[in-house]
Amino acid sequence: MSPATASTSGIPFGPAASAPVAGASSSFALAFVLLAAAFAVLWLIRRRGYGAKRLSASAAEDGWSVVQRIRLTATSQALVLRDGRDSLIVVESRHGVRLMRLDAKDSRE
Known part of the structure; x- marks a missing residue:
C-alpha cells in the first residue's frame, strides 16, 4: 500500500x-x-400538600392526632396535636419548624 x-x-x-x-x-x-x-x-x-398529610398520618400512628390545622400564610401553618393528656402546637414554615407545649390553661381558652 x-x-x-x-x-x-x-x-x-x-x-x-x-x-x-x-x-x-x-x-x-x-x-x-x-x-x-x-x-x-x-x-x-x-x-397539593401531600407532605403534610404524610406528617399527620405518621403522628397518628404514635397516638398523636391533629386537633386543628390553621393556614397562616401560603408557606406556613400551625397544627394543634393531642395524644390524650398532652397538647402541642407545631408551627411550620419555609424557614423551619417550631414546637411548643400547650399548658392546661391555654387549651381551655
Missing part, C-alpha cells in the same frame, strides 16, 4: 460522520423533557 492511498482512504467526512451529533442533540432534548416532567410532578405534589 502506498502512502498516498493510505492517507486518503481512512477518514470519513460524509453524512455518516454527522449522525452522532444529531443523536446527541436529541438525547439532550429528551433528558431536558424528562427532567422538566419530574420537576412538574414534584411541584404538583408539593402544591
Whole structure:
C-alpha cells in the first residue's frame, strides 16, 4: 500500500460522520423533557400538600392526632396535636419548624 492511498482512504467526512451529533442533540432534548416532567410532578405534589398529610398520618400512628390545622400564610401553618393528656402546637414554615407545649390553661381558652 502506498502512502498516498493510505492517507486518503481512512477518514470519513460524509453524512455518516454527522449522525452522532444529531443523536446527541436529541438525547439532550429528551433528558431536558424528562427532567422538566419530574420537576412538574414534584411541584404538583408539593402544591397539593401531600407532605403534610404524610406528617399527620405518621403522628397518628404514635397516638398523636391533629386537633386543628390553621393556614397562616401560603408557606406556613400551625397544627394543634393531642395524644390524650398532652397538647402541642407545631408551627411550620419555609424557614423551619417550631414546637411548643400547650399548658392546661391555654387549651381551655
